[in-house]
Amino acid sequence: MSLNIQEVEKALLLGRWEVQATPSSPIADLARDVVNGSFRGVLTSSQARDLFTIHSQDKTLLDKPLDEWFDFSTKENSSEQELLRLLLGVACLHAFLQANWTGPNLDFKPLDFITVPPQLESLITDESLKHKTVKELAYGGEPAYHLADSPILLRLAKILFELPYQFCQSANWWKLRAWNVHEQVLDEPTAVPANVLGSLESLSDTFATDPELAGRLMVEQGLLEHRLSNDKSAAEFFVRAARKTHLQYELTGALGKRTKFQQKDVTQLVLLAESQLKDHEQETTEKSDSSIINNGAPPVSSEPVPETMALNDDTLLEQTQFTSSNPAAPDSSLSHLDPGAQPPLHPLDQCILLSLCLNIKNTSPSHGLTAEQMSPYVARVISHPRNWSVHTMALLLRSRLESNRTRTVERSTFQLQALVDQMPTADSSVTERLLYIHSIPLPSKWEMEKELAMRFLSLGVVKSALEIFERLEMWEQVVMCWQSMEKRDKGITIVRDLLEGRKSEADTVISRNKPTSDSRRQVLDAAREAKLWCLLGELEPEQAKDHYEYAWNVSKETSGRAMRSLGGYYFARGDYPNTIACLRKAVAINPLLGRSWFVLGCAYVRQEEWEGARDAFARCVTIDDEDGESWNNLASVYLRMGEAGHTVEAEGTNDDQTENQVSHFTVRDGTDKSIPFSNRMLAFRALKQGLKFSYENWRMWSNYMIVAMDVGELSEACHALGRIVELRSAKEGAASVDEDVLERLVNAVTRGSANPNNTVEDNATVTNASLGPNEGQELHRRVTDLFERVILPRVSSPRIFRARGRLLTWEGKWEDALNAYLEAYRCGTAATIEKGETDLDKWREGINEVEEIVDVLRNFGPKIDGCKWRLQGRSIVRTFMARTRDFEDEPEWSRLSTLQEELRKEE
Known part of the structure; x- marks a missing residue:
């Protein structure tokens, strides 16, 4: 056989x-x-x-x-x-x-x-x-x-x-697994050869009959995409993996308690999940000991698993206690599950849930929901330990989630320390530990220790962090620690000692009996030596250029880090041609680092090379589609590719020397219609996408508002203006309102018929009101909401009230319109001018305002029952004249006298 x-x-x-x-x-x-x-x-x-x-x-x-x-x-x-x-x-x-x-x-x-x-x-x-x-x-x-x-x-x-x-036939699959491991050994992720993922298509057919194999293949492809920052593609693979294994899962709510002193049950977030895969471990256990009676306890791993540290908090419970046996959504396909006593999941399904959890982290905006969404995924896996490595990964994710909360940061750190300490032990078999190693994003030993050191550093325990970094020979982090202690010279000494052979790394000393620097330098590989020279350049900015160039030469022109650093050096000094030359080499070596593409795009913009800038920013958003700043800059570039139009002004950030020059471009109004409409729409869509991830960025909202007005998306412009006022009114007051845009929005509404059954002006007989968001009653509702809910409760100005008055006039609300115009007058120059004012131009502006408000009173007063508009008009004129007697000799004074006399005769 x-x-x-x-x-x-x-x-x-x-x-x-x-x-x-x-x-x-x-x-x-x-x-x-x-x-x-x-x-x-x-x-x-x-x-x-x-x-x-x-x-x-x-x-x-x-x-x-x-x-x-x-x-x-x-x-x-x-x-x-x-x-x-x-x-x-x-x-x-x-x-x-x-x-x-x-x-x-x-x-x-x-x-x-x-x-x-x-x-x-x-x-x-x-x-x-x-x-x-x-x-x-x-x-x-x-x-x-x-x-x-x-x-x-x-x-x-x-x-x-x-x-x-x-x-x-599985050789290509193993090649994928090897590349997945290789990517984690490198300092930064790099693009894998095109044939790595492309060669796996036939495997789907070969192993499609086995749900577990098919699920594993999808997860592993997703994890590689995740490491390469292709989060959308990774998400698709994780969802496909769940379909392959027939995993059912749903994030919902159920009544429960989270604290020890909670009296009233409230809805808690819970992940309901149920596996369909056969559990081989459980089957083996049942076959080997069929005489054991099932007492209802959930099966757990027969192998030891990492210790789950207790919270031991005086307020928070160890885990959410669900008091309801039914989820909040009774029509769910998983409504038969008890949120507090769910069945154990197959280990591969646990891997899929943890991977989906990673996807939530990478595609949700930073608004506080991320940790809340991830926690139920992790808790669902931790509740039933099935495999050593999977449980380790779940505990690590929980440790990360708890690191920013005061009540859980202690357990977070102790748990991470316990996970690091368990690695050398033999408490579980090698087979158990490797069983699902390719299906989870478990970090290497050194990465886990680095994470522990970074945790210590965040807590201010610099000495412990420094000891770990030195043992791991992560010199960049060692230097960072010395800098945090304001001992930059110590960091410089360490790097120079390494480069000159006075300090040895563990694998650079071939023989302790040959301590000469030549032998040590000989075996310091080019990539790491180049990295050290780059680090020295950052520590010695006055010699940075020489160090970066030497790093490039040492690496035989293969160090992406050297070119990235040199490009940043030139950019900070405004040398954009050299910046472009360096960064083009850097992105050719490693095209996955979005920051290099971003700075390259900014350099192209400074040189007004719009196509290069477009390609660079397009690569940025391809690498990270949550990069709102790149979406904004991409939109600005689209508006410059028509040779004329909006101006693009740079607004610098203030992060470090390079980023002081890295720009966030702002679109200013001043449209030239020679810009192709297709470019304007591309800009509009780019800004719309970017705002999903930069919701608090008022500059992007301002750009979005201007472009939306330009392309006729008036409803979106209305929304953008409201968002800007929400973000800026507390600091800027009325200046936060773009009054030109506001008036154009009111114009767009008032051009139509106030009758919702008409779509044209005046005596139109056409029915069926427009249902579009950029015209008719729909736009009217949005502009009205903009005034009533957003602008007027926060800010006021004469132009704002006049625009409001015009809208109310169009609606036929005469009394409200008159009140709006009166509010505009009270905010204006005429009502606020002080006695003894000597500014002639200001006084003349006040006369115009007085004449305007009197005209408004004449027009609206007769339409309002019980309105004493003549008396109000005379009072306004008399008060203004009393305050400005010093201008009595001016020729314009006669206009006030005439107006006063006209009001007296009309009465």
Whole structure:
């Protein structure tokens, strides 16, 4: 009986050995050992040693890449030989994950399974092998973390997965998993080759019959998209994963209590979720001990899981106590679930929920709901521990959510410390820890320790943070700590010592007996040395340019960090041509960093190269569609691409030296109709999208208002004006109202018929009122709401009241209109002029206002029952004349006298 390759592949992907009948063959035994986590035995087997033997004895081999050290090709490309290469790649990848992600520590070293020719034994050591591997793992201009344990394992795994496969259909899936791991080893995410995700389409058909496999594939693709900041694409994959596993979930509400002293039940947010996947662990337990009677307690993992720290708060409960057995939405498909006693979920469904939780974090605006939305997802997973790694991830997410609340920050920090401490332990099996490692965004050991150090730093515990950063050799963060203690010189000394060999990194000292700086500098790989020079440039701004250029040269023109820094240096000094040249090189090396594209776009704008600016800002919003500032600038650029029109003025931010020059562009009115209408609409849509994520940015609302007026979206302009007044009135008063826009809105309303059954003016007979939001009664309702709800309760000015009066006149509300005009007069120059005023122009303006209000009284007074308009008019004229007797000799005084006499005769 031949070995069923597809069944073995499925077992490798799932991490469970479920191959029904296997022939007695060494390959099958090795595959079983890989699934069971016996990596030492697999990698030191005779079959592995044949492949992991360095085939050349020539010392020039040391200068060649690692994929040329070994001969992985086979004369006979049989299915078993192909499977051997695949499972050895899996063993290397999972051993690397065990060493750097899940623990416990490995019980072997790379040279225990790599056979080195005698002639090269003195040259190829564990240290030199590690250095060469770290150097090769640098990708896209980003260095790999140099203290990663046994990085040769990841490099070998990637080499093996890149080989051509004819029989093993899952090789492309393993390539995806290797890239997912590789991305987390780099300093910054970089774009993966196009064939990584594109080669997975056939897998959906191959493994579509298995819901768990199909679900895993969707989640893993989503996690890679998430790491590359493609959040929309990631969200789609996570939702598809839930469909593949038939997971049902719904965020709803149920009555409950959150505090110990709460007397009245209130609606609490809860996630209802139910799995459809078969639980293999539960089935195995039931088969092995069918005599145990189910007492109703929810099944939990048979393996130990990380400790869940107690809150121990005098007010908050450990978890929400739901007093209702039914959710707030009785028509829900999950209404049969009791919010306080839900059934346990399959571990893969728990992974999907945690991934959906990440999506909420990345697509919700920062208005306070994010943590509230995420908490029920995390709580649903924590309530039933099923797997060591999944539970670790859930506790880590809860720790992050609780880090900003005073009542939970203590547990948050202790929980994170406990998760870091558990990594080296052997409290659970390797198989258990690796079972779902590819389906969750669990950070590496060093990233988790870095997060703990950053938590200490946020709490002011700088010394503890500094100790962790120094142990992890994260020199950028070490320098940050010294700067926070106002000891910048100490940071400069550390960086210079590293560069000059006076201070050694763990993997830069080949031999403690060779302390010369030359030997240390020799093995400091180019990517990390370039990074240190960039760091020194930030610490020594007077020599920054030289340091950045040297970093670029040291890296042999591969350091994206060097070009980003040099581009920022030129931008801060207004040298925009050099900024563009540097940043174009930077984004060519690593196109995923939105900040580089943003500064590049601003430099293009300063040079008035509109197409380059458009492309740069378009890339910004592609990378992060929640970047409201980039949406705003993209809109401004669209309005400049017509060669004329709105002016674009720069308003600087005040974050750091570079960002002092990075602009937020403001559109000013002054429209030239030569701008294509299509460009105006593109600008309008860009601003509309950006405002979803910059709801508090009044400048963007101002731009949106102007463009909306320009393209005829009057309803949106009305909304924007109201939002600006809400944001600015407390500080700016009446200046927060764009009175020109307000009057144009009133004009747009009053051009139509006040009769809701008419769509044209005057004596129209056409019926069926316009239902569009930018005309007719709909716009009238919005403008009226703008006055009554937003503007008038906050600010006032003569023009505002006059605009209000015109609207009320159009409505036929004569008394209200007259009162509005009178309010405008009381706010104006005539009513506020003081006795003894000497400004002649101001007095003449006051005369005009007096004549205008008297005309209004003459027009509206007779239409209002009981209105003593003549008396009111005479009083206004008499009061103004009494205050301004000093101007009695001026020719215009006769106008006041004549007006007073006319009112007396009319009475």
